[in-house]
Amino acid sequence: MNSFRVTLDKNLSFSYDIYIGYQILDRMPPILSKNGWARRYFLFLDDRVDALHGDRALAILKERGLAAEKIVFPAGEDFKNIHTCTELAERLLERGADRTSALIALGGGVVGDLTAFVASIYMRGIPHVQVPTTLLAQVDSSIGGKTGVDLPSAKNLLGTFAQPKAVFIDLAFLETLPEREFTNGLAEIVKYGIIEDPGLLGDLKKAIEAFRSKDPGPLERIIAQCCRIKKGIVESDETDRGLRRILNFGHTIGHAIEAESGFSVSHGEAVAMGMCGAVLLSERLKYLSSLDREKIIAAIGLAGLPVCIPASLDTEGILRGLRRDKKKEGDTIHFVLLKKPGMPFLNGGVSPSLVREAIEALKE
């Protein structure tokens, strides 16, 4: 077994350990028992993850004497909404979950966001633990305590901040991940490469080869580097008021594309398109050189992600989505733009006509 720990600052409210390694799920029960976060654990997972990993995960918890049971719900972004939350809360209540209970999110970003949201509001808040099973969730969504669900017209519009008690990143889960989902996760790795560590852009090919040959070694190093970057940013701005907003690179246009497509464009694909939009805006506003824009777009393409916006998506619909962005202030939409790889900044002054032009220019 190959694992290590990243420990966050114990003085801060979001302090928790992130365990990264191959087959580290086995290490979770003793850690849960030792910390005594709950008397009963409810394993929240979607039906696809349940079919692949649910019984084994439950058995691991029970074999070590923990009181645990599964609560399974349908997979997919379509179910990341308030109705699912109400239903999950009812099921918790039926099974007698109380303030001495905790939730374990076993799944991708949808399961993680939904579980954490329910945990943060059920009986005014119970603890939760994250066990991310997609690449996207392992490098991004399981860390940082953003919880939430979608409204039909806007992503993540209902949500809270609720930090997990611990995050267990087990690379063994990636062995069953479809390649399309892996590619989605690469979008967030590209994002870290663009905003913080351009070296990660050079690691993309290695990551794809490691995934295809089921070699956890190189992936563990890349995932750990992404977690370190996210941890550093979250530590300095837990509630997204300043620096943390740079993590939104590509997400402003991306979220609007996702919603406009009725969520048929996946999160990772939409973020890739949004990153192309952000670098194009950066170039047009003369912050970024054309050469750097080309290099970044090439890296996005190399990851197998789209570099164009589908022509079928309505530009005005995407612009309407941008106006609903929860990070806008008054009429100002904040875009994270780029001076060069590793040098992002928050810009509030992009005119709607320039955004319209950039979206049109990216249409296939």
Ligand SMILES: NC(=O)c1ccc[n+]([C@@H]2O[C@H](COP(=O)([O-])OP(=O)(O)OC[C@H]3O[C@@H](n4cnc5c(N)ncnc54)[C@H](O)[C@@H]3O)[C@@H](O)[C@H]2O)c1
């Ligand atoms: N909270 C945050 O900070 C944050 C950050 C980024 C993204 N997100 C959210 O994350 C969500 C996207 O997450 P996602 O891409 O992980 O999607 P997802 O959770 O829908 O998972 C994608 C698919 O993969 C399946 N799956 C999961 N693990 C698997 C495995 N090991 N093997 C086989 N199949 C598996 C799932 O059942 C699902 O069908 C979006 O809702 C987005 O808003 C949140």
